[in-house]
Amino acid sequence: MKLPVSTEWLLHCAATLAQLEPGVTASAAQLAEYFDLPAPYLAKQLQTLVRAGVLVATTGPRGGFRLGRPAAEITLLQIVEAVDGASSPYECREIRQRGRGALPPQDCQDMCVLARKMADAHEAWRRSLGGESLADILATLPASAPARTRSRLAASGSSRSS
């Protein structure tokens, strides 16, 4: 049971974008250099956050990514599920209805109790991540963090040569 490596990338990129002034964007190249990540692959991954509405992509010479809604309205769950999907890690193939022990269909109208307990656990996980917003994360950072983040990000990527 593994989340993609890019989960860490996108959580950090979103938390970084949450520290920019309203309306300011950062390019995939800037974010890639900021975290020393492979830019083309990161760009692709950032698009998954755009599709999920977590980020907005703007075009043009100063184009890039910014948050798609306020940091208080973006949860870690939304980011993680944009990367990995929302399905439970447990797959129930209804083996209770197979083989010599097969239960008759009328006994299987309710969800299998084991599948239900696995789903409950997945819900507990989702609730935990759904209760943490980017604003909550930012509130844990030192007061000096946003200024540092902005200045280092501005010095990164395609804008470096300016």
Added chain:
Amino acid sequence: MKLPVSTEWLLHCAATLAQLEPGVTASAAQLAEYFDLPAPYLAKQLQTLVRAGVLVATTGPRGGFRLGRPAAEITLLQIVEAVDGASSPYECREIRQRGRGALPPQDCQDMCVLARKMADAHEAWRRSLGGESLADILATLPASAPARTRSRLAASGSSRSS
């Protein structure tokens, strides 16, 4: 983020063994036929539960598997972690310490806040599954279930010809 398909197999096999009379065992062949599963692969997987202490394997002509401790002391978490390991699905590679935005080591003595929130969610998942025992699962089954399970299991696998 996927658990192995065998997770369902082992949850059901353990719940099935929990319905046998004390001291009675079932072979891998019986369990495989009971659920229509590939016997050699199931046998291998059952050994992971033996290594975790969830099951005991006995040898000899009537050898097989039985619970390694009372059903009330075996949690779904122990079974799932025997199959898949206990590590978190989220991997933190400390990208906060990499690239142009790298935080200095003295700012990274605490765990990354994002990794901590991901670990909290994994703990919520573990707590949920750790709070459900095989005895809890059995308590949800109809009163007629154990007798049916025993009789169908006895008719399965290598003992079928007797």
